[in-house]
Amino acid sequence: MPTVELLKLLAVTLGLPLAAVLMAVALLMYPPARILLGDILKLFAFAGRWLRKAAIASEVEGSVNSFVNRYNQDASDLVLPQCRVEWVTADNYSCTMSPGAVVVRVSLDRDHDRNFYNATTTFVRHAFLPRTKPFLTKTTARGIDLVMVHGILRDGHRPALRIFNEQFTDETKEVRKTYELLEEVEQEGLLKRILFRELHYFGESLGERAPRQEHSAEADSFLDWLHRLALRDHGEFTQLQFPGTVLKVGVILVAKDETFLQHDIDPYLRRALSYATQGFGSIYLLSRGRKRGSVVKRIAPELENLGGFEILAKRLDIRIGDPHSNEVITCVPLRVDPVALVQCAWDRIAKAKLCGLKVQGTVLSVSRTEVEIEVYGLQSSLEPSTMSGMVLPDATRYFHPGDQLMLEVVEADRELSHLVLSNVGTESDPKRVVDAFASAADQVVSASVVRFAVKEGFEIGLHVALEGTSTPGWIPRSKTRCGRFVSLSDKFPLGSTISTKVLSFDSKHNSWLCEAHGIPDPWDQVSGYQMGLIYTVIIREIAERHVVCELIDGAEAVVTRDEIAWGNEADRKTAIDSLQPSQTTTAVLLDFDPQKQFARLSFKRVMKSKAQAYFESVRDQVISAEVAEVLANRAHLVVAGLERGLILPISEVVWGYCGSLEQLIQVGATIKVVPFVYDPNSDNIMASAKRARPNDFEAVRGSLIEGAVLEAEVVALGQGCVYTNSLVDGRAVAGYVHKSQMSNVIYVTQDEVIRILPVGSSFSFVVKRLDDRHRVVELSRKSWLQRSFLSLDYGRAYRGTIHALPNGRSLFCANELEAFVGGPRMARGGSVKDVEVLIARKGANPREVEIERTGDRRHEQSRRR
Amino acid sequence: METRPLKLVLAEDIEKLLDAIGLLEAVRSGEVRCVRCGRIVAADDVSRIEATKSSYDLTCGADSCIELSRRSEGVADANR
Numbered sequence: 001m002p003t004v005e006l007l008k009l010l011a012v013t014l015g016l017p018l019a020a021v022l023m024a025v026a027l028l029m030y031p032p033a034r035i036l037l038g039d040i041l042k043l044f045a046f047a048g049r050w051l052r053k054a055a056i057a058s059e060v061e062g063s064v065n066s067f068v069n070r071y072n073q074d075a076s077d078l079v080l081p082q083c084r085v086e087w088v089t090a091d092n093y094s095c096t097m098s099p100g101a102v103v104v105r106v107s108l109d110r111d112h113d114r115n116f117y118n119a120t121t122t123f124v125r126h127a128f129l130p131r132t133k134p135f136l137t138k139t140t141a142r143g144i145d146l147v148m149v150h151g152i153l154r155d156g157h158r159p160a161l162r163i164f165n166e167q168f169t170d171e172t173k174e175v176r177k178t179y180e181l182l183e184e185v186e187q188e189g190l191l192k193r194i195l196f197r198e199l200h201y202f203g204e205s206l207g208e209r210a211p212r213q214e215h216s217a218e219a220d221s222f223l224d225w226l227h228r229l230a231l232r233d234h235g236e237f238t239q240l241q242f243p244g245t246v247l248k249v250g251v252i253l254v255a256k257d258e259t260f261l262q263h264d265i266d267p268y269l270r271r272a273l274s275y276a277t278q279g280f281g282s283i284y285l286l287s288r289g290r291k292r293g294s295v296v297k298r299i300a301p302e303l304e305n306l307g308g309f310e311i312l313a314k315r316l317d318i319r320i321g322d323p324h325s326n327e328v329i330t331c332v333p334l335r336v337d338p339v340a341l342v343q344c345a346w347d348r349i350a351k352a353k354l355c356g357l358k359v360q361g362t363v364l365s366v367s368r369t370e371v372e373i374e375v376y377g378l379q380s381s382l383e384p385s386t387m388s389g390m391v392l393p394d395a396t397r398y399f400h401p402g403d404q405l406m407l408e409v410v411e412a413d414r415e416l417s418h419l420v421l422s423n424v425g426t427e428s429d430p431k432r433v434v435d436a437f438a439s440a441a442d443q444v445v446s447a448s449v450v451r452f453a454v455k456e457g458f459e460i461g462l463h464v465a466l467e468g469t470s471t472p473g474w475i476p477r478s479k480t481r482c483g484r485f486v487s488l489s490d491k492f493p494l495g496s497t498i499s500t501k502v503l504s505f506d507s508k509h510n511s512w513l514c515e516a517h518g519i520p521d522p523w524d525q526v527s528g529y530q531m532g533l534i535y536t537v538i539i540r541e542i543a544e545r546h547v548v549c550e551l552i553d554g555a556e557a558v559v560t561r562d563e564i565a566w567g568n569e570a571d572r573k574t575a576i577d578s579l580q581p582s583q584t585t586t587a588v589l590l591d592f593d594p595q596k597q598f599a600r601l602s603f604k605r606v607m608k609s610k611a612q613a614y615f616e617s618v619r620d621q622v623i624s625a626e627v628a629e630v631l632a633n634r635a636h637l638v639v640a641g642l643e644r645g646l647i648l649p650i651s652e653v654v655w656g657y658c659g660s661l662e663q664l665i666q667v668g669a670t671i672k673v674v675p676f677v678y679d680p681n682s683d684n685i686m687a688s689a690k691r692a693r694p695n696d697f698e699a700v701r702g703s704l705i706e707g708a709v710l711e712a713e714v715v716a717l718g719q720g721c722v723y724t725n726s727l728v729d730g731r732a733v734a735g736y737v738h739k740s741q742m743s744n745v746i747y748v749t750q751d752e753v754i755r756i757l758p759v760g761s762s763f764s765f766v767v768k769r770l771d772d773r774h775r776v777v778e779l780s781r782k783s784w785l786q787r788s789f790l791s792l793d794y795g796r797a798y799r800g801t802i803h804a805l806p807n808g809r810s811l812f813c814a815n816e817l818e819a820f821v822g823g824p825r826m827a828r829g830g831s832v833k834d835v836e837v838l839i840a841r842k843g844a845n846p847r848e849v850e851i852e853r854t855g856d857r858r859h860e861q862s863r864r865r
Numbered sequence: 866m867e868t869r870p871l872k873l874v875l876a877e878d879i880e881k882l883l884d885a886i887g888l889l890e891a892v893r894s895g896e897v898r899c900v901r902c903g904r905i906v907a908a909d910d911v912s913r914i915e916a917t918k919s920s921y922d923l924t925c926g927a928d929s930c931i932e933l934s935r936r937s938e939g940v941a942d943a944n945r
Contacts, residue, residue, distance in 0.1 A: 053875055060871065086870040089878055090885035096872060097886070097916040105912050107876035118912070118931060119871060127869035167932055 034062030063156020132203030143178030188230035250275035293330035308341025345376035479515035483554030522554030557599035652688035655734030659719035696731035735777035899925035
């Protein structure tokens with residue numbers, strides 16, 4: 001396809017008339033040319049309305065359709081529709097403005113970028129994945145729209161990205177998070193290839209059903225799974241399948257060269273058939289790099305030839321990273337047609353039965369009396385009578401999941417779905433091995449190394465001569481109990497004798513499949529290793545994102561990029577550059593699972609980071625820190641001499657529940673905190689403000705009872721509550737008062753909380769509840785005022801504060817009572833302190849207390865006189 | 866290949882369109898308000914017209930209203 005630059009070059013070199021013809025052709029066929037036409041027409045826009053419309057339509061259609069075409073070129077199942085500008089006028093409004101239609105005003109002269117952004121956003125919202133969006137959360141749908149709009153603007157009209165960025169900051173935090181997640185998936189090349197396609201089918205599958213919460217939850221889970229898959233590190237265990245209710249997606253990674261070298265593409269074909277058997281509708285073959293990509297390109301047509309698999313992409317390689325990067329991933333989407341798959345399988349089985357040929361089956365699972373197998377995507381099972389020519393007391397000793405069996409078709413009825421297969425007398429019948437090596441206990445025989453099998457410079461196994469038979473033996477590398485970095489020719493020199501166990505007969509190669517016997521499993525030798533300790537390891541492979549080491553020969557461990565060195569990306573790059581294969585170094589064992597043959601190491605944790613060293617010097621001590629940033633769930637603090645600062649999580653701000661961090665701490669304030677934990681994964685120190693305030697809740701728990709009266713000082717104001725500190729038996733106890741427990745006479749709002757119980761004041765409270773989980777006492781001022789009401793005296797003067805409430809009334813608050821009071825006139829929100837009042841009337845409950853100011857009474861008495 | 870319409874109106878045609886849908890007089894006399902912010906909307910300040918079952922909703926040209934219109938369009942409306 002000619003680019004805009006190419007068309008401009010043609011116009012310059014060939015002259016305008018010929019270039020005009022070429023452009024007219026290109027205009028009809030290629031969206032990028034329409035962008036160019038839009039630019040040209042804009043120059044003549046003054047000439048008339050038609051030109052202005054044509055300029056806008058060309059630019060919008062060109063930009064959107066460039067994006068759409070790029071996507072659709074890759075896919076054989078078209079998903080994204082093209083854009084067609086429809087002008088709404090006074091003449092055609094009745095047929096164009098149907099209910100629900102949105103008409104966007106555009107112009108060339110008034111902020112064209114903003115118009116372009118508006119038009120694109122409206123189109124994306126209405127036209128892309130329209131049947132899917134009702135089944136997504138608004139956040140996910142919005143995130144997908146944004147990532148598409150960004151793609152269109154980036155490729156078609158970059159100036160409008162300014163508007164995009166301006167509007168993006170106003171998006172909710174959840175939408176921005178979803179967008180970031182989608183952007184990361186896109187950077188790995190999987191957004192258009194997997195996510196858009198699967199969401200399209202998701203919408204199509206759900207069709208006219210009413211959207212339910214589980215639909216949006218499934219789509220969100222799928223997005224999370226895909227994100228984890230896209231960002232997985234080498235050796236990391238990631239689920240390669242998403243077994244949802246509607247979205248059933250399986251991924252086949254072609255990642256290990258050894259698998260392909262040793263077994264060719266068979267394991268991948270078996271995996272695809274296994275997915276198909278389990279009802280997965282979509283299968284994706286994925287690899288990184290051109291070499292592995294060529295393997296993927298062999299697997300895909302092979303599966304298509306099997307029948308029941310359809311390749312949905314035209315272009316299989318995707319370039320990722322920056323524009324100059326040569327990094328390529330290969331992604332082949334395959335759609336499974338279960339009906340065609342079953343049809344083809346029965347055809348093959350019927351043909352094999354007719355010709356007396358055997359079929360190859362893969363063992364799926366084994367129990368003592370039954371072997372589940374899969375043949376061409378159909379499932380069947382072997383019973384004791386069809387497993388072997390001899391009686392097998394326990395089938396698990398002879399068959400293992402993944403084993404390949406050559407089976408004879410005994411009965412096959414497509415109509416009744418009845419299939420009987422037999423392993424009796426075939427090459428994979430265990431009886432054959434037992435008969436051939438009857439003299440050897442447990443089929444363990446002596447073998448001498450004849451030659452090495454080498455593929456692409458890699459030793460993939462040993463050809464051996466077995467004692468007592470002229471049929472050769474074969475030990476693949478995976479059965480030698482050596483790691484992939486060990487040289488087989490060094491470990492098993494030519495002519496050397498090895499003790500081997502014969503496993504089965506391989507009819508394809510006419511050889512006995514064996515495994516090395518008596519050599520200890522390297523993972524057994526490191527089973528005593530402990531996480532957190534430092535071990536000496538050998539560096540074997542240095543890749544872009546990870547380093548592979550060996551704990552001992554054959555026991556591999558991975559060091560992910562972020563565990564190579566402390567500091568930033570430049571520090572890590574320097575550290576990686578200094579590493580050499582075969583270098584011996586030390587590393588901390590982070591994760592270890594010998595059963596799964598998995599170990600993860602860290603080079604950087606051998607040495608302490610600056611943050612870790614600082615943490616150990618101030619651990620559990622009270623220090624001062626300045627608040628640098630307050631976020632929804634944490635605050636960032638800075639201290640002198642530490643570059644990274646501290647993190648104050650919301651749960652560590654106050655004793656008790658904290659609803660809003662902004663209510664309690666402000667940027668720029670200096671607060672007392674205790675660094676209490678160091679997180680080596682993120683190299684962050686976590687600090688606690690509440691631990692800087694003593695709380696002996698457990699110590700005084702026994703002497704506190706609900707209903708007891710407690711004096712407490714208000715120490716902080718929270719969201720709808722105040723936090724308190726009390727002394728019980730000389731020990732400090734933290735507590736809180738919820739706004740519902742503050743007054744008997746008014747409904748307390750956040751504004752009134754500050755006035756009724758100001759920070760620094762002390763009042764009496766009743767213990768309402770002991771909260772053992774949060775180690776705090778819930779107090780009630782309301783209960784205390786009800787109790788205090790009973791002992792209010794008529795002649796006694798009570799001193800307190802009058803608050804002007806928003807409704808215009810004034811409320812008197814003292815430690816013993818609260819009541820409405822008349823005058824003096826105050827501005828709303830104002831307060832008058834140190835006011836003395838007397839009880840004028842005391843009714844049946846705390847709400848019926850009337851008071852008068854002592855000054856008013858004196859004034860009344862003097863007036864009477 | 867499937868195509869979807871994107872409905873646009875040229876700024877200079879907006880008055881004629883408003884007249885055709887019977888809103889021009891109401892807009893000129895200040896009787897029509899922005900469906901988002903409630904401000905009286907002038908003819909040259911209309912940024913979007915959304916057809917409903919019985920009438921037409923106008924959105925003014927304020928950035929916040931345009932953005933709000935886009936966000937508050939129900940997701941379920943997307944397949945109209």
